[in-house]
Amino acid sequence: MDANALVLREWTHVLKAEHKSDATVRSYIESARMLAQFLAERSEATTYRGKHSRLRALPTAENSAPAVLEATTDDLRGFIGWLLKHRKPSTAAVRYRSLQQFYGWAVRDGLRDDNPMSTMHPPTIPETPIPVVSVDDLRKLLRACEGRDFLELRDTALIRLMLEPGGMRRAEIIGLAVDSVDLENDVVVVVGKGRRPRAIPYGHRTGQALTRYLRARLKYHNVKLYPDVLWLAQKGPLTDNGLAQMLERRCGQAGIERIKPHQLRHTSADMWLAESCGDETSAMRLFGWRSRQMLSRYAASNADARARDAARRLGLGDKL
Secondary structure, three states: OOHHHHHHHHHHHHHHHOOOOHHHHHHHHHHHHHHHHHHHHHHOOOOOOOOOOOOOOOOOHHHOOOOHHHOOHHHHHHHHHHHHHHOOHHHHHHHHHHHHHHHHHHHHOOOOOOOOOOOOOOOOOOOOOOOOOOHHHHHHHHHHOOOOOHHHHHHHHHHHHHHOOOOOOHHHHHOOEHHHEEOOOOEEEEEOHHHOEEEEEOOHHHHHHHHHHHHHHHOOOOOOOOOOEOOEEOOEEOOHHHHHHHHHHHHHHHOOOOOOHHHHHHHHHHHHHHOOOOOHHHHHHHHOOOOHHHHHHHHOOOHHHHHHHHHHHHOHHHHO
């Protein structure tokens, strides 16, 4: 095992000890691996051939791979520049933030004396609001789940819960346990980013869908193997990919464009803001946002339409 692989293994342990989510760990490690591969290929004077060029596996010790810990600011600028040329700006931004965390840890743990990213600036990301789902399409999606078999009941409960104010991230809803659901108070307790719990209330129709699913779950064939897991699939717990595949399948049955899990969270936020259900502080607590920047990002999708509707409701000209 070479030096790069060892340091990434050490950092994996550090991240898991800090209770980072599995998705965060994967993203951070993959960013460092991509940098290692970039440095190795550049040292061999290999030219990248566009977006579909495959990054090779981490080089072995025999290849004298450049050490990620020894990367210079110029190396990192070259890597981010390559990403901006061949990947989406949002991908470059994710890799930039991940490497910031990596080199911050390296300095704190004395693995290097300076942070090569201290004078760098994050790449600019063009604002591309995630499209929200129309109410008409949501109704069609739920109609596609109608029925009394196990998967129909599960999918109805899942979709309704994801649309409640506080719209859960994919990892949050997949990670729910049976005891996360408080049936007495109609609340689901979610553990979000940074291991921060938050309570998400749900309405009567969602409550009905949840209790129907929970009754069916008691008789499901693998419930004894996974007694604490809320969402079950045919071969075990529902996974991230399983959730995305379920939505794609149901959208096909409904005859609507494909909906991705994160769109439901954005749609929930848009509905909250459109109905003026509460102040910004309440929205931040429900949706698990730590900064108003995230509130602005989620508000961007239908901001113009909401502004026009607010102006019409005010009807200032008609009052004069």
